[in-house]
Amino acid sequence: MHKILMVCLGNICRSPLAAGILSHKMKKHGIEAEVHSAGTADYHVGQAADKRSIETAQKHDIDITNHVGRQFQANDFDSYDTIYAMDRDNYRNILSKARNENDKAKVKMLMNEVLPRENLEVPDPYYGGPEGFENVYRMINMASDEIIKKIKKQTS
Ligand code: 4NP
Numbered sequence: 001m002h003k004i005l006m007v008c009l010g011n012i013c014r015s016p017l018a019a020g021i022l023s024h025k026m027k028k029h030g031i032e033a034e035v036h037s038a039g040t041a042d043y044h045v046g047q048a049a050d051k052r053s054i055e056t057a058q059k060h061d062i063d064i065t066n067h068v069g070r071q072f073q074a075n076d077f078d079s080y081d082t083i084y085a086m087d088r089d090n091y092r093n094i095l096s097k098a099r100n101e102n103d104k105a106k107v108k109m110l111m112n113e114v115l116p117r118e119n120l121e122v123p124d125p126y127y128g129g130p131e132g133f134e135n136v137y138r139m140i141n142m143a144s145d146e147i148i149k150k151i152k153k154q155t156s
Contacts, residue, residue: 001033001034002031002081002151003034003079003082004022004033004034004035004036004080004081004147005035005072005076005079005080005083006035006036006037006038006084006086007038007040007072007083007085007086007090008087008122008124009040009041009086009087009089010039010041010044010126011037011041012047012050013049013052013053013125013126014053015038016049016050016053016067016069017057017064017136018110018143018144019035019036019064020063021057021062021137022144023035025144029148029152036080037067038071038073038076039069039071040071040072040089040090040094041071042071044069045071047069048067049069050126052125052133055130056134056137060137060141072093072097073097074097074098074099074103077099077106081106083106084109084110086110086124087122087124088119091119095107109121110140111139113146114139114142114143122140123135123136
């Protein structure tokens with residue numbers, strides 16, 4: 001069972017979409033996985049995903065309406081094998097909560113799955129228009145395809 005946590009700042013725009021996209025693909029490929037999301041900030045704890053993320057997901061037949069926002073916490077290092085950060089700020093904030101080297105080794109920049117070591121960011125779409133959300137979808141979709149490929153290679 002693969003346990004993956006997607007992390008952004010508010011846990012309402014990028015990471016709920018990322019968790020929705022990757023778990024949708026995992027199911028499609030028959031891979032057993034739990035993909036969840038969290039935010040480094042506490043602004044939107046208990047809230048649903050941003051309407052624009054819900055709509056973007058729906059356009060691609062993915063349902064994220066049951067999302068409930070929560071904040072990243074140190075014990076998430078115990079619950080997940082891999083923790084993907086959407087941007088460098090998230091990456092730094094997650095690492096600052098790591099308790100040991102084992103925790104640190106779980107943290108990765110999501111887009112490094114597509115372009116290794118480039119530390120490319122999934123841009124925060126919160127203050128922009130709907131095209132920002134479609135861009136976020138496309139980036140996460142590419143990264144999710146790489147994650148699936150990697151898992152399939154490991155198990156073949
Ligand atoms: P997210 O986007 O990190 O992709 O969920 C944001 C959501 C809310 C805020 C910032 C980014 N905010 O400042 O409230």
